[in-house]
Amino acid sequence: MQQNIDKKHKRVIQMSGREVVTYGMPTRFWQDIYYYAMTISWPWFFASFAFLFAIMNFAFAGLYMLGDEAIANVYPQGFWGAFFFSVETLATVGYGDMHPATVYGHWVSIIEIFMGMSGLALVTGLIFARFSRPRSSIVFAEHPVSHVVDGKRLLMIRMANARMNVISEASAKLRLIWNEVSATNGKFRKIHDLTLQREQHPIFVLGWTIFHVIDESSPLYDVSIEELKQKQAALILSVDGVDETTNQNQRGRHYYPIELVRWNHRYLDVFEDQDGPQQVIHYSRFHLSEEVAAVLQDVVEPKQSN
Incomplete structure (x- = not known):
């Protein structure tokens, strides 16, 4: 009898490319x-x-x-x-x-x-x-990247403003979510806030790359890639600002399963070197990355489980 009760009110929800099946929550159509x-x-x-x-x-x-x-x-x-x-x-x-x-x-x-x-x-x-209704014009890179810079491992995600107008006082929040098991709470999804080097942009017009340093204070420190996959880890990036054209809040959010992170990669440069005051940006390279040589692997390289 309990099994029949649990299977009532089945709903399938798409959450950033991940399918979630729920039971027991009735749909209140006329109230919503x-x-x-x-x-x-x-x-x-x-x-x-x-x-x-x-x-x-x-x-x-x-x-x-x-x-x-x-x-x-x-x-x-x-x-x-x-x-x-x-x-x-x-x-x-x-x-x-x-x-x-x-x-x-x-x-x-x-x-x-x-x-x-x-x-x-x-x-x-x-x-x-x-x-x-405000619709986000923020474009997120398809893959986060991570590589070593000046002896520190950085996690980076690139963004762009598709309208190329001003999003003023834009703020970004990066969070890590993974499965945890405890004797008191059982299995649950825990959210960790990842500190960004700069979480605000005064005039987000063309592009913005956010950085998180994977050091001793980071939840990602000393965690292997295999452990992250076992925990079904994912990154959630949220961006909020004011569109100065419409004077409306501009919000964007992207969900990255940990499998999408490209370790020891860096983004291709979208800027073209030119003489003179004109600046050329190639957004065709926006989602592209290239592999770089790992530095100080014994200190900052993500561990590989045996």
């Missing part, structure tokens, strides 16, 4: 309908409202048909005439040829006009909210 209206795709958004529009008109056409000649000059005769009149009334068009002919017809049309005006305001508000 605004969330679904904001997150479904545009085709499904318009298809859903077109479906509701058709259902409401069929329902009101049925109500008009229940009355005794509730509509004057109805054409064509029968249900479809009532349906066309319902469409005109719900949309508050009112061509004038067909109109309510009885008190019953007037009451039904009053209710339908109220619902039509409310529905139009609702759809307009949702469309505006969807269009005005």
Whole structure:
């Protein structure tokens, strides 16, 4: 019996390329309908409202048909005439040829006009909210890289602003998450904050590379690559700032499973050396890296398990 209870309310969630299956959490659609209206795709958004529009008109056409000649000059005769009149009334068009002919017809049309005006305001508000919702223009490198610089092992992730406008006072947070097991808490995912050399950028316009030093204070220090994989470790990079064009918060987040980290690699230089004041940047190299010779491997090289 317990197994059947645990398998109820199955949901599949995509989390940054990782599929998570959950049980036991019911979907509260009617309590969170605004969330679904904001997150479904545009085709499904318009298809859903077109479906509701058709259902409401069929329902009101049925109500008009229940009355005794509730509509004057109805054409064509029968249900479809009532349906066309319902469409005109719900949309508050009112061509004038067909109109309510009885008190019953007037009451039904009053209710339908109220619902039509409310529905139009609702759809307009949702469309505006969807269009005005901030969307991140921050591009993250496909692979974090790590290599030794001046005797220190650095973990680096490169970012770019696709709009190339100003994101002011941008801040970055890098976190490490992995599985841990304890006698008191059992198995759980623990989050570690990774200290960055510089976690703020005053004017994030073109690019930004964040650095974390893997030293004695770092959770990554003295941990082998195999241990990181066994713990299902991952990096989560979050960036927040203000888009000065729209004056809206700009937020971006990227999830990196530890397998994506390229050890003893560095990013290719995107800048082209040129004489003169003009600077050339090749974003075609943005995701590319190259292998570099490891230095001081006995001190800072990630361990390989035997």
